[in-house]
Amino acid sequence: MNLTFLESYKTLIETPSISAFDEKMDHSNERLIHWLSNVFGDFGFNISIQKVPNTRGKFNMLARVGSGEGGLLLSGHSDTVPYDEGKWQFDPFQATEKEGKIYGLGTCDMKGFFAFILHALHDIPLNTLKKPLYVLATADEETSMAGARFFVEQQLIKPDVAIIGEPTELKPIYKHKGHMAHSIDIEGKAGHSSDPAKGVNAMEIMHQAMGALIDLKTTLSEAHRDTDFSVPETTLNLGHIHGGDGENRICGHCRLNFDIRPVPTLSDDEAIKRIDSALAPIQKQFPDRITRSLMYPTAPSFACRNETQIIELAEEITGFSATSANYSTEAPFINALGCDTLVLGPGSIEQAHQPNEYIDLSYVDPTTKLLQHLIKQVCF
Numbered sequence: 001m002n003l004t005f006l007e008s009y010k011t012l013i014e015t016p017s018i019s020a021f022d023e024k025m026d027h028s029n030e031r032l033i034h035w036l037s038n039v040f041g042d043f044g045f046n047i048s049i050q051k052v053p054n055t056r057g058k059f060n061m062l063a064r065v066g067s068g069e070g071g072l073l074l075s076g077h078s079d080t081v082p083y084d085e086g087k088w089q090f091d092p093f094q095a096t097e098k099e100g101k102i103y104g105l106g107t108c109d110m111k112g113f114f115a116f117i118l119h120a121l122h123d124i125p126l127n128t129l130k131k132p133l134y135v136l137a138t139a140d141e142e143t144s145m146a147g148a149r150f151f152v153e154q155q156l157i158k159p160d161v162a163i164i165g166e167p168t169e170l171k172p173i174y175k176h177k178g179h180m181a182h183s184i185d186i187e188g189k190a191g192h193s194s195d196p197a198k199g200v201n202a203m204e205i206m207h208q209a210m211g212a213l214i215d216l217k218t219t220l221s222e223a224h225r226d227t228d229f230s231v232p233e234t235t236l237n238l239g240h241i242h243g244g245d246g247e248n249r250i251c252g253h254c255r256l257n258f259d260i261r262p263v264p265t266l267s268d269d270e271a272i273k274r275i276d277s278a279l280a281p282i283q284k285q286f287p288d289r290i291t292r293s294l295m296y297p298t299a300p301s302f303a304c305r306n307e308t309q310i311i312e313l314a315e316e317i318t319g320f321s322a323t324s325a326n327y328s329t330e331a332p333f334i335n336a337l338g339c340d341t342l343v344l345g346p347g348s349i350e351q352a353h354q355p356n357e358y359i360d361l362s363y364v365d366p367t368t369k370l371l372q373h374l375i376k377q378v379c380f
Helices: 005-014 030-042 113-121 146-154 202-223 268-285 310-318 331-335 361-379
Strands: 046-051 059-065 072-077 096-098 101-103 133-138 161-164 173-176 180-187 235-243 253-261 290-294 323-325 340-343 358-360
Touching: 005 030, 005 101, 005 113, 030 046, 030 059, 030 113, 030 133, 046 146, 059 146, 072 113, 072 361, 113 133, 113 361, 133 146, 146 331, 161 331, 161 361, 180 202, 180 268, 202 235, 202 253, 202 268, 268 290, 310 340, 310 361, 331 340, 358 361
Parallel strands: 072 133, 072 161, 161 340, 173 323
Antiparallel strands: 046 059, 059 133, 096 101, 101 358, 173 340, 180 253, 180 290, 235 253
């Protein structure tokens, strides 16, 4: 199957693979995974497909060519976010080429990365590799990152270097913040507001909990900073609160949702310990009334170890200095394979999750050359 770059893009975009917590909007990525398996198989890759547990028909694909230890992993997620119906000027499931751009859902973030890989492979003598080349397509990055979590649990490979092709404008990203979201539930005792002593006001207890979290916010921002980030401090944001059901009723339940975006010096486990420690005095004062829970699995922070000097190589090839990002990716999971990992790919993050998402075709030549250079440098 000798597809052109545009033909590959067309199939990738026309094969829906939306990830959503809402089951009605969620798609299986199985058809896309099998298409990727076929086209990489035609290049001589050995293919392994893994069903991702506890998902709605989601799969990872690992393609390998070459033998030996180490090597290079090119990784991307096979899913997209849902699209804003009515806000698109183009069909989100058609790869529409216009004025030097390709429009469609996933053109930039980031199904299109696989088309760049396929295009780069045409001029690589894969039968002479000295180290293996891997291509990984993961599932559900846009929701739970279940595919990457499952893949790293298996520890199937240990490459020397991994490149995650998220849209970075071809600027190497060597670290990024993490993200975790928590809910605090306060169970009070409802009653008539005319006699407060007969109830327990959950909102008043939440007021104390919020004060403790605001104090923690200051502590974390001072103790865990990294000036490589445009927002250097670890952030804590009180995002959503709801409590009570009437002005003449004692509030019987109150919920607060908040998030933390830690820099790499603050691990997820330590952050959770700090939250629980901050809330402990209030829990002691009001036994069995305060519950903290994760809203969804954490996305850890990430920092490249750079044991192979991949940062310097990427800077040399791209002409850009390595930098950081405030958003999260699959990098901490891929990094847990024991390899040096960079986030580096075509397109701009400004296009991600936007109506009329597009990739500029000016990225074709530099991205192709980047991938070919990396393959030759690491695998030959």
